[in-house]
Amino acid sequence: MELITETSTGYVPLYRQIKRLITDALVTGEWAPGQPIPSEIELAQRFKVSQGTVRKAISELASQKLVVRHQGKGTFVASHLNEPTKFPFLRLSPDKGPLVDVEADLIDFWRIKLDEESAANLSAVAGSTGWLIRRILAPEGVGIIYEEIRLPGQPFDFMEEKTILNHNCMLYSMYEAEFGIRILRVEERVKAVLVEGEIVDRLGLLDGSPLLRVDRVAYTYGDQPVELRRSYCNTSNHHYQNQII
Amino acid sequence: MELITETSTGYVPLYRQIKRLITDALVTGEWAPGQPIPSEIELAQRFKVSQGTVRKAISELASQKLVVRHQGKGTFVASHLNEPTKFPFLRLSPDKGPLVDVEADLIDFWRIKLDEESAANLSAVAGSTGWLIRRILAPEGVGIIYEEIRLPGQPFDFMEEKTILNHNCMLYSMYEAEFGIRILRVEERVKAVLVEGEIVDRLGLLDGSPLLRVDRVAYTYGDQPVELRRSYCNTSNHHYQNQII
DNA sequence: GAGTGGTCTAGACCACTCA
DNA sequence: GAGTGGTCTAGACCACTCA
Numbered sequence A, B: 001m002e003l004i005t006e007t008s009t010g011y012v013p014l015y016r017q018i019k020r021l022i023t024d025a026l027v028t029g030e031w032a033p034g035q036p037i038p039s040e041i042e043l044a045q046r047f048k049v050s051q052g053t054v055r056k057a058i059s060e061l062a063s064q065k066l067v068v069r070h071q072g073k074g075t076f077v078a079s080h081l082n083e084p085t086k087f088p089f090l091r092l093s094p095d096k097g098p099l100v101d102v103e104a105d106l107i108d109f110w111r112i113k114l115d116e117e118s119a120a121n122l123s124a125v126a127g128s129t130g131w132l133i134r135r136i137l138a139p140e141g142v143g144i145i146y147e148e149i150r151l152p153g154q155p156f157d158f159m160e161e162k163t164i165l166n167h168n169c170m171l172y173s174m175y176e177a178e179f180g181i182r183i184l185r186v187e188e189r190v191k192a193v194l195v196e197g198e199i200v201d202r203l204g205l206l207d208g209s210p211l212l213r214v215d216r217v218a219y220t221y222g223d224q225p226v227e228l229r230r231s232y233c234n235t236s237n238h239h240y241q242n243q244i245i
Numbered sequence C, D: 001g002a003g004t005g006g007t008c009t010a011g012a013c014c015a016c017t018c019a
Helices: A013-029 A040-047 A050-062 A116-121 A161-166 A170-178 A198-202 B016-028 B039-047 B051-063 B115-123 B163-164 B171-179 B198-202
Strands: A067-070 A075-076 A092-094 A101-113 A129-139 A145-152 A185-194 A212-219 A226-231 A238-244 B065-070 B073-077 B092-094 B101-111 B129-139 B145-151 B185-194 B210-220 B224-233 B238-244
Touching: A013 A040, A040 A050, A040 B073, A050 A067, A050 B101, A075 B198, A101 A145, A116 A226, A161 A170, A170 A226, A212 B210, B016 B051, B039 B051, B051 B065, B101 B163, B115 B224, B163 B171, B171 B224
Parallel strands: none
Antiparallel strands: A067 A075, A092 A238, A101 A129, A129 A145, A145 A226, A185 A212, A185 B210, A185 B238, A212 A226, A212 B185, A238 B185, B065 B073, B092 B238, B101 B129, B129 B145, B145 B224, B185 B210, B210 B224
């Protein structure tokens, strides 16, 4: 992604101002996820700038994956719904061959009080109510990943187990469809750990098996954190994949 | 990065052709790392296209980090030399606070015969000679990472221990300065493992301590793999950091 | 003040999609 | 064939760097 920092003189290029206006419209939901936004020509008329300036604004939005462009068809608000990949940010791959199908099994779903650390990471109030979701992800039917997901009460207050099940445990689709929360990016911290007890049991391992622990914070518009997730991965036959440019 | 795929009709936009010409000049070393390439206006004249078309080509090269643009100064061939960060692709951070200074200690440096797997990953011939470098990375002086690095004989044939030491173990700078090989991107596969013996000893740990194992393939121009690296990281107080957009 | 990259415009034309 | 995004041009002007 290209980065353009604001100058000390306070100069902000026109296309950046336009980008802001379009982003605002995206955030307020003027155009729904998956739906087209107005054409470049229409937006140029609306904002009284040239098509090129609108293009430059939209190009940045596309590189941030806020919108998706399709030549000949239009520009669409990005969405986790109807995506080909069920778990779009999942970085785990089998050592051999591609990741084919991942099954998700809900273990349980509780109301909790957010502890101090979780609350801080979610910019919520410590002790306020939230949710804890526990589940297993099973590529090709084999349980490889155990996950604990913590959500703030706001905006997820009216959630039920069946809300999750209706979406086949595809949480980011669910957040979007049920709560209008679209996950834009995630930050992860990865460690190697030894764990005992239930987690190891659930993954069918023996105590003393090393696990990959991935702590994730997921962000929506305005860089607001809305989900915490701790995943324990059995990396005997899988690996966490990453590319650095 | 924006991706533009070639169409089935074989149509390749002009700016893509220009990009290819500039890339070729970068690969053949027409302009040296750290040095400026000709201005956009000069390149436009040279290739007989508009400045805008050259800009679009250079923008893509900049987003791939093949070149770096500085407003008012020019566009420069990217380089690992004179970079602020000593280990540009290192993803390990302390759990608290920023990564300040990393020390590197060479353990040893041997000629080896490349085993079948390493050779395949380096697109070299199995059994051909190569190098094995072993070292420790120590943030704030504490040994946290043990690394084994494998290099093909070509183009690294004339390498000596002092070559490495002269560059303070900053290998990517060394490859560039001594062999004209610039690392452009790396792919990593991360697992949690248990290791015994020397590696654990070197990191001052007990047998049974879980370690993060990072397998890296480093690529230069033309997506050619030129280095294999296996790193074992003590993640007691550090973590592997990643962002997914 | 000369030279660099960065922005913005208006307009032409192209590739692609869909009815 | 109408409408979309994608490319390309020529030209004006702006922000920034450096002598």
